[in-house]
Amino acid sequence: KQExxxxxxxxxxxxxxxxxxxxxxxxxxxxxxxxxxxxxGKGLTSLLLIQSSQREQTSGRLNASLDKSSGRSTLxxxxxxxxxxxxxxxxLNYGGAxxxxxxxxxxxxxxxx
Amino acid sequence: xxxxxxxxxxxxxxxxxxxxxxxxxxxxxxxxxxxxRQFPKQSLMLMATSNEGSKATYEQGVEKDKFLIxxxxxxxxxxxxxxxxxxxxxxxxxxxxxGGTDTQxxxxxxxxTVL
Numbered sequence: 001k002q003e004x005x006x007x008x009x010x011x012x013x014x015x016x017x018x019x020x021x022x023x024x025x026x027x028x029x030x031x032x033x034x035x036x037x038x039x040x041g042k043g044l045t046s047l048l049l050i051q052s053s054q055r056e057q058t059s060g061r062l063n064a065s066l067d068k069s070s071g072r073s074t075l076x077x078x079x080x081x082x083x084x085x086x087x088x089x090x091x092l093n094y095g096g097a098x099x100x101x102x103x104x105x106x107x108x109x110x111x112x113x
Numbered sequence: 114x115x116x117x118x119x120x121x122x123x124x125x126x127x128x129x130x131x132x133x134x135x136x137x138x139x140x141x142x143x144x145x146x147x148x149x150r151q152f153p154k155q156s157l158m159l160m161a162t163s164n165e166g167s168k169a170t171y172e173q174g175v176e177k178d179k180f181l182i183x184x185x186x187x188x189x190x191x192x193x194x195x196x197x198x199x200x201x202x203x204x205x206x207x208x209x210x211x212g213g214t215d216t217q218x219x220x221x222x223x224x225x226t227v228l
Contacts, residue, residue, distance in 0.1 A: 032215060043119075043206055044157075044219040089156060098170075099145070099215050101208075103156040 002027045004092055004104035012110040017080050021107045023073040023090035031095030035064050035075050038087045038106075047088075048075070080111045116140050117209050119220035126197055127228055133193045134223045136207030142187035145210040147217065148180075150203045157206060163190040197227045 003026045013019050023033070032051045036044040048057045048064040050073070056065040063076040073090055087108050091101040116139040126132050136146055144165045149157040161182055162170040169182035181193040194201055204224050208217040 036219075041204070041222070041224065043117075043221040044208075046216070046218075049216065091157075093215060095215070098162060099210055099217070100147070100159055100162065101157075101217060103149075103158070106156050 002102050006104040006107045010108040014112050018078050021075040023104050025071045028068045028071050031093045033073050034091045036089045082111045082113045085111050117218050117220040119223050123224045125226045131195045136190045138188045138209045143209040146190040147208045148192050149206045199227045202227045
């Protein structure tokens with residue numbers, strides 16, 4: 001059974017700080033990995049998708065890395081803003097015919113103004 | 114990205130009643146949709162994969178007779194929670210698999226509260 005763990009479970013930082021969110025997984029035979037953002041009571045917004053052959057992806061202030069051999073991915077947020085406050089979820093796709101996503105436990109981020 | 118809608122956004126019902134939740138893909142046809150459930154302060158758990166024109170595939174531990182899924186068209190999948198109980202209270206989210214890709218687009222979710 002694949003397990004996906006995110007550390008820390010919650011994080012509070014002052015505005016302007018750079019921060020790193022972590023995602024660990026036990027089965028490294030992934031097809032791709034995706035980072036999502038979820039605002040309270042809302043659906044998911046896709047942030048970045050990394051294919052298994054890639055090492056990192058960047059979008060604006062966000063950078064996601066993938067190290068399959070160690071079963072880890074990180075999401076780096078530069079110059080954090082209060083609007084970044086949300087729950088961040090990583091999700092693993094092991095491919096095949098199903099394209100099912102296995103979600104991590106999530107990190108609740110609060111950026112203090 | 115694709116636009117996915119869910120209806121209703123919020124529903125409160127009495128124990129024992131059935132509730133239908135709709136998931137619509139607004140700008141492309143989807144042969145595959147997914148239904149997830151999210152309990153408070155927990156992550157999303159896949160319930161079932163909805164395939165247009167065929168039976169849904171349920172994850173282990175999800176009762177197919179309790180959570181009825183119908184995917185009768187390429188733009189609509191419905192999830193019916195039958196004989197709902199308070200423990201079924203949760204946030205239900207659908208996603209749509211973009212054809213020819215491995216990208217899922219998520220709906221805004223439906224908050225179900227069973228009294």
